[in-house]
Amino acid sequence: MQKILLTLIAAFVAASAAAELMDRPGGIRIGQRLVIRPYVALSVAYDTNVTSCNEEEDDVVWNVNPGFNFQYSADKFYLKGTAYYAYNAYTKDHGYRASDYHNYGQTLTFGWDTAPKTERGWSLIVTEGYRKINRTDDITLSDGSTYGRDSQQFNFSGILERRITERLHANVSAGYYWLDYDNSNNRGSLYGWSRWTAATEIGYVTSKWFNLLVYASYQDYTQDNAPVGGRFSRDSKGATFHVGFGSYATDRISYRLLMGWTRFEYAGGMDDADGLTYSASCRWRIGETWNLTFLAASYYQPSEREYATAQRTDSVSFGVAKSLIRSKLNATFDVAYRHEGHTYSYLSSRDYDLDILTFRLGLNYMLNRYLSVFARGEYRDSMSDKNSYYDYERLRATLGLRLTY
Numbered sequence: 001m002q003k004i005l006l007t008l009i010a011a012f013v014a015a016s017a018a019a020e021l022m023d024r025p026g027g028i029r030i031g032q033r034l035v036i037r038p039y040v041a042l043s044v045a046y047d048t049n050v051t052s053c054n055e056e057e058d059d060v061v062w063n064v065n066p067g068f069n070f071q072y073s074a075d076k077f078y079l080k081g082t083a084y085y086a087y088n089a090y091t092k093d094h095g096y097r098a099s100d101y102h103n104y105g106q107t108l109t110f111g112w113d114t115a116p117k118t119e120r121g122w123s124l125i126v127t128e129g130y131r132k133i134n135r136t137d138d139i140t141l142s143d144g145s146t147y148g149r150d151s152q153q154f155n156f157s158g159i160l161e162r163r164i165t166e167r168l169h170a171n172v173s174a175g176y177y178w179l180d181y182d183n184s185n186n187r188g189s190l191y192g193w194s195r196w197t198a199a200t201e202i203g204y205v206t207s208k209w210f211n212l213l214v215y216a217s218y219q220d221y222t223q224d225n226a227p228v229g230g231r232f233s234r235d236s237k238g239a240t241f242h243v244g245f246g247s248y249a250t251d252r253i254s255y256r257l258l259m260g261w262t263r264f265e266y267a268g269g270m271d272d273a274d275g276l277t278y279s280a281s282c283r284w285r286i287g288e289t290w291n292l293t294f295l296a297a298s299y300y301q302p303s304e305r306e307y308a309t310a311q312r313t314d315s316v317s318f319g320v321a322k323s324l325i326r327s328k329l330n331a332t333f334d335v336a337y338r339h340e341g342h343t344y345s346y347l348s349s350r351d352y353d354l355d356i357l358t359f360r361l362g363l364n365y366m367l368n369r370y371l372s373v374f375a376r377g378e379y380r381d382s383m384s385d386k387n388s389y390y391d392y393e394r395l396r397a398t399l400g401l402r403l404t405y
Helices: 002-014
Strands: 028-030 032-049 059-073 076-091 102-113 121-133 152-162 170-180 193-207 210-223 233-248 255-265 271-286 291-303 308-324 329-345 351-368 371-384 392-404
Touching: 121 271, 193 291, 210 291, 233 271, 233 291, 255 291, 255 329, 271 308, 271 329
Parallel strands: none
Antiparallel strands: 028 032, 032 059, 032 392, 059 076, 076 102, 102 121, 121 152, 152 170, 170 193, 193 210, 210 233, 233 255, 255 271, 271 291, 291 308, 308 329, 329 351, 351 371, 371 392
């Protein structure tokens, strides 16, 4: 308990935040439907542990980040996206631990709806995204999943829903996710993987506040690590069945709570894991100035940290955002906890648990329509019961300016 209190104090002393910066009106309008908003951000950060391990190396990191977002809106569909590039300049030379200085990514979302959500009809949402992540970025992801290593991520997913009656609805969805780590400048490897997912869900609406749900999904994994003498397959698979409830068409409060069973077969059947799993989300807009979010999930997957190892992950996070000074100042705070426990390990030395606790606190103040100043503080505490390499703390404080048209 004392360690958690000290962690909370450190997060607040850092005095700044991570959630997204506020959007502004305006932008470049092309016709009546397309709006493009370019921006550039300049910032400087002090990081106590840029290498994310127990051999701490601090540094001051300068960042230049241009990008843009856009949205095209039609009567029954929309298309929106973002693209960005960032360059990190380190003050110190970290030798073989040096990170890639470049960082970039993009997202696209397409939505289509034939009728309002409370009426019969079809809807489709398709999303795509790519990120090249630098080790100095995202030390406090919402589920605590980052390991402080240069990596690439790509995802593509789609969900098609049919509102059969005013109360009965069903959907099918599919997705692909790819994760790749850069191990060239590090003494220990991390292991990426690709995953295909197919799912279906049926719901019955008793009111806009209560929606009964039945959900089933199938996951297929292919991992990067090589077999041990041909003994291990790179392929793993899982199946999940959940039941639960949620809201359906509320204005200020939306929530989902699902719980059930997951079976995970690792490396072509080298290990089978079964367990109770869950997913939960809640978003609450309190008035015009307060927003609360809550997320929780559990699942099985191949380990990214250890060779020939499978793990179960449980994560929970809570966030709050508050607008102040006639909406010119936006303050955010969130906390996340993640537990990783191995369900199978080829070597007993790799059978350990990892707990990750993160905090983010931030401020964004609009000086005028185009210019804002932002500050954020991020804290991460990684705690392992065996592997001391993953026992470390990391604190980063950032101050910057952002110009948006």
